[in-house]
Amino acid sequence: MKNIEFRTAVSAQGGLLVMGGVAGVSAGSRVSLKDHVGNLRNGLVIRSSDDAVLVEVFEGTDDFDLERTWVRFLDEPFKLPVSRDILGRVFNGAGLPRDGRPPIISGDRRDVNGEPLNPAARAYPREFIQTGISAIDGMNSLTRGQKLPIFSGGGLPHNRVAAQIVRQAKLLGDASSEFVVVFAAFGTSHADARFFQESFEESGVINKVVMFLNLADEPVIERLLTPRAALTAAEYLAYDLDYHVLVVMTDMTAYAEALREVAVLRGDVPARKGYPGYLYSDLAEIYERAGRIKNRSGSITLIPVLSMPSDDITHPIPDLTGYITEGQIVLGRELFNQGVYPPVTVLPSLSRLMKDGVGKNFTREDHPHVASQLFASYAKALEVRGLAAIIGAEELSDSDRRYLEFAQGFERRFIGQDEDEDRSVYETLNLAWDLLSMLPAESLIRVSEEELAKYHKGSA
Amino acid sequence: MGKILEINGPLVKLQLPETVIGEQVRVGRIGLVGEVIGRDGDTALAQLYEDTSGLKPGEVADGLGWPLSVELGPGLLNAIFDGVQRPLNAVREKSGDRMARGVSVPSLPRDRLWHFIPDPQRHSASHVDGGDTLGTVQETESIVHRILTPPLVHGELLDLAPEGDYTVEEVLGRVKLPDGRIEKLHMFHRWPVRIPRPFRKRDHAVKPLITGQRILDTFYPLLKGGKAAIPGPFGAGKTMLQQQIARWCNAEIVIYVGCGERGNELTDVLEFMPELKDPHTGRPLMERTLLVANTSNMPVVAREASIYVGITLAEYFRDQGYDVVMVADSTSRWAEALREVAGRLGQMPVEEGYPAYLGSRLAAFYERAGRVETLNGGHGSVTLIGAVSPPGGDFSEPVTSHTKEIIQTFWALSKELADARHYPSVDWLESFSGYVPSAAKWWAENIDPGWEAARAQALDLLAASEELQRIVNLVGVEALSSEQRWTLEAAGLIKEGLLQQSATDEVDSFSSPEKQFALLSALLEIFRHGMRLVKLGAPARRLIQMPLMAQARRWKSQHKSEDLATLKAKIARIPAEFEQIALDYEPAAPAA
Structure with missing residues (x-):
């Protein structure tokens, strides 16, 4: 079957092509098309019966001449050739080289859709990753094998934050614990892609990076394949070669929009804001590929970046993402406008795996309590700030005024730091105590009395 | 013997005469399993529990002769199954770390004696x-x-x-x-699985389900045999709360259904449960627990089935005379699976793409909860706790609003509380329980006759403080009278000293009913003593600064449920603390 060329295209619209009179085509099979000028395009069978076969064409079907389109059904799913040589390479969204070097030749070709991991085979992530960023390490820590997205908005420095995490991430007390990086960009601008590339080059990790790029002006449908190809490479590096892999993906919003575009063409019933009802399952197929497996030493830590349309966290894309990922790091425009970098809005940020990766035996015994206290005190401080905006700071009580100062210090000194500042988790915790010491000891009830005696500067 | 006509995602059109709706089918060369959901003449429409890629029109298809069923017998406990009751550990031995398709493994071990x-x-x-x-x-x-x-x-x-x-x-x-x-x-x-197991008759639910979580047991109780929902936006702590319930509740059997949720959460349960001891029996918790796992990346049709597999297993243990709790996380994912299949079938969507039968399916599912007289004359119960994941945290969306009409106990989680790391983030104003009168009888008989009144007083305080907080947000705390300030402070004491409960703190994680009531009455006592002094003219500011106020907030994590003597000793000293201050304000007693 795979050597027969069919020329039975019935109709083409958007990225969808209907083929007639081809019997026995397997669902999900890869398709190779030759258009009237002889260019090759790629596609995927999304619906198959003996009468009609529906093909999704990644490069689009614009300018198709139906009578002069030759189609081959390859009878296998989309596969990515993998070998050790992928490190240091740049591919397009479908896994073909775009760095001018020869394609990867390997007998080992993996289905990019992967197969779902047996839940009984998963190992629970527990190893604390020090990112050197206080707002993350101190209050929303990252764990090896976690999926922790960055929720951002247009114009916010999510790329710089992601690049800083990539540069600084390490395991505590284990200098050899370096990561290899799989970087996937879809729907992003050339400038953003170049920023990452240069950042990897400057920090000297470029030979440990695999890049998959589908930029803003490239075929939209290919975006559906890009994260899957990247994760297939990551799985190979993690579970076959025992690397710890850090996967950075940007921008998930562009991915979801591509999915919507195709869903509309297919005629799927829309759920919210025109996104198909299966957006959740589809995103889960991507995010859930992060993790660890029992008896394997590698791991996949996933940091997807997504820009929230109009900074709205209840928009379907961040909303569904938040239901799947193990927390989120939220960047905020207010802090950004005040010149705070990284502008992490800590209250809506969360790391679900933090509880099992910090504290005694992991970082320091007071860490979970300090984090909880910072959240509580900062939440209270923001209330006071809101009040001060109405009645004026002069009218505040003494204790309220201390909270106001605390909020200021917390935002400037704790959240704010330099782009190349790599704070150890102990520096972060000590800094936290410096700030908490601005508040009366008796108001700090989330930390224990012993910890107060040991670390609070105001305690006798 | 039939054959495949068309493949469209998880839906497959088959030529399969004489099949009946609901029948299990085995499709294609690799033998994917699914069920028939519609028939039209000789053709049948089936939804498959596994990914359909690679199937071809013309491949074989065969009816198996029975509907989706579960195997009920020894070997269920301590196990982890997928959405169609395949034992995941056995599947792993057979097909490796990934879920290979078409693997057929019996649900219960066949070789074990x-x-x-x-x-x-x-x-x-x-x-x-x-x-x-x-x-x-x-x-x-x-x-x-x-x-x-x-x-x-x-x-x-x-x-x-x-x-x-x-x-x-x-x-x-x-x-x-x-x-x-x-x-x-x-x-x-x-x-x-889609047919409820029969019983003789329904009984009244009478005993509260003790979860050890203070805001649930004391304020919004659930009965054994009742139905509850936990709605909450992401990050509000839904999963944590459900895991806490699964860990600590006084049911005899716990069935945890992970329906379209995170894989690592189930791993967490699997790794954590065996280490924990049941506070009621002292045995490892895993011995009474059974997991059904269909994580979000597993096929969507099996997700729809997993809820029914879970509830059927629950009914089976109920029929043996046990009190069973089933936790379903999350019913929204189940509803979405329903929506996805409905969409592919081309059914007319009503609200947000959901089919018109969403409400009736949800109601029929929750009705399988209850305390019953079993066929053999015994008594057993199924308590159903469903998580709901409303998009954008909007409780007016279809799944939440339908669920709210069906259940009796509503534990609404709040994003604001969670953001301030107030856990469990159960909102005391949005939540409700229709079981308070029945629970009150139990508390009065077993713990203290004053329970209902104390609960009501605490809730009044919380409601009053909400009003006062609004004033404070407008004009500042100085505008309040001393009485109002003390009310606000007492409500804060209840929030921090009682409602807030740390799942990770060894002592605080579980509170026995005795401890819950001891804390509740102690905090109310502080409020009453303070109020008396304020009325005598003591400024609220002085009372707020009493060391007692900070100490009382720590009692919950300083005193174990088994060892309440020291807590009671501290409580006994409360009047004396206030007496000290009272000396300054009480009219001098006539000299003796």
Whole structure:
């Protein structure tokens, strides 16, 4: 079957092509098309019966001449050739080289859709990753094998934050614990892609990076394949070669929009804001590929970046993402406008795996309590700030005024730091105590009395 | 024998005459399993539980002759199943770390021997009815598995195996049915998941389910046999709260259904549970627990089935006379699976793409909860706790609003509380429980007659403080009278000293009813003493600065539930603390 060329295209619209009179085509099979000028395009069978076969064409079907389109059904799913040589390479969204070097030749070709991991085979992530960023390490820590997205908005420095995490991430007390990086960009601008590339080059990790790029002006449908190809490479590096892999993906919003575009063409019933009802399952197929497996030493830590349309966290894309990922790091425009970098809005940020990766035996015994206290005190401080905006700071009580100062210090000194500042988790915790010491000891009830005696500067 | 006509995602059109709706089918060369959901002449539409890529039109398809059923017998506890009851550990041994397709593994281990002790009441030539206990198997150290006659089998018991070790497939006995046929009895039987298991009649639910979580037990109680929902936006702590309930509740069997949720959460349960001891029996929690896992990246049709698999397993243990809790995380994912299939079928969407039958399906599912008199005259219950994941945290969306009409206890989680790391983030104003009168009887008889009044007073305080907080947000705390400030402070004390509860703190994680009431009444006592002084003219500011106020906020994590003597000693000293201050304000007693 795979050597027969069919020329039975019935109709083409958007990225969808209907083929007639081809019997026995397997669902999900890869398709190779030759258009009237002889260019090759790629596609995927999304619906198959003996009468009609529906093909999704990644490069689009614009300018198709139906009578002069030759189609081959390859009878296998989309596969990515993998070998050790992928490190240091740049591919397009479908896994073909775009760095001018020869394609990867390997007998080992993996289905990019992967197969779902047996839940009984998963190992629970527990190893604390020090990112050197206080707002993350101190209050929303990252764990090896976690999926922790960055929720951002247009114009916010999510790329710089992601690049800083990539540069600084390490395991505590284990200098050899370096990561290899799989970087996937879809729907992003050339400038953003170049920023990452240069950042990897400057920090000297470029030979440990695999890049998959589908930029803003490239075929939209290919975006559906890009994260899957990247994760297939990551799985190979993690579970076959025992690397710890850090996967950075940007921008998930562009991915979801591509999915919507195709869903509309297919005629799927829309759920919210025109996104198909299966957006959740589809995103889960991507995010859930992060993790660890029992008896394997590698791991996949996933940091997807997504820009929230109009900074709205209840928009379907961040909303569904938040239901799947193990927390989120939220960047905020207010802090950004005040010149705070990284502008992490800590209250809506969360790391679900933090509880099992910090504290005694992991970082320091007071860490979970300090984090909880910072959240509580900062939440209270923001209330006071809101009040001060109405009645004026002069009218505040003494204790309220201390909270106001605390909020200021917390935002400037704790959240704010330099782009190349790599704070150890102990520096972060000590800094936290410096700030908490601005508040009366008796108001700090989330930390224990012993910890107060040991670390609070105001305690006798 | 039929064949495939068309493949469209998880839906497959088959040429399969004489099939019936609901029948299981095996499709294609790799043998994917699914169920028939529609028929039109000779063609049938089936939804498959596994990914369909690679299937081709023209490949074989075959009906299996039975609807989606579960195997019920020893070997269920301590296990983890997927959405169609495949044992995940056995699947892993067979197909590796990833879920290969078309793997067929029996749900219950076939080679394992169980020690069966026949029921002394059963002897040959006696009559047995459906649901009667044939004998027992000690399945785990804490749970005795009662081997039941299948619900629809009744007649003359011809013979029953003597005490001994048997596998689940060995014939244990034979029954002569009324029509003369002989039915063989095994240690397990099958039951179709979409049909509720029969019972004699429904009973009133009477006992509260003690979860050890103060805001739930004390403020919004749930009864054994009741139904509850936990709606909450992402990050509000839904999963944590459900895990806490699964860990600490005083049910005898806990069934945790992970429906379209995170894989690592189930791993967490799997790794954590065996280390924890049941506070009621002292045995490892895993011995009473059973997991059904269909994570978000697993096929969507099996996700729809997983909820029914879970509830059928729950009913089976109920029929053995146990109190069962089933936690379903999350019913929204189940509804979305319903929506996805409905969409592919081209059914008319009503709200947000959901089909019109969403409400009735949800209601029928929750109705499978309840406390019942079982077929053999015993009593058992299924308590159903469903998580709801409203998009954008909007409680007016279809799944949340339909669920709210069905359930009796509503534990609404709040994003604002969670953002301030106030856990459990159960909102005391949005939540409700219709079971308070029944629970009050139990608390009055077993803990303290003052429970209902104390609960009401605490809730009043919280509601009043909400009003006051609004004033403070506008004009500042100085604008309040001393009485109002003290009310605000007391409400804060209740929030931090009682409602807030740390799941990670060893002492605080579980609170016995005695401890819950001791804390509640102590905090109210502080409020009352303070109020008396304020009325005498003491400024609230002075009271707020009492060391007692900070100390009382720590009691919850300083005193274990088993050791309340020291807590009670501290509580006994409360009046004296206020007496000290009272001296300054009380009118001088006439000199003696």
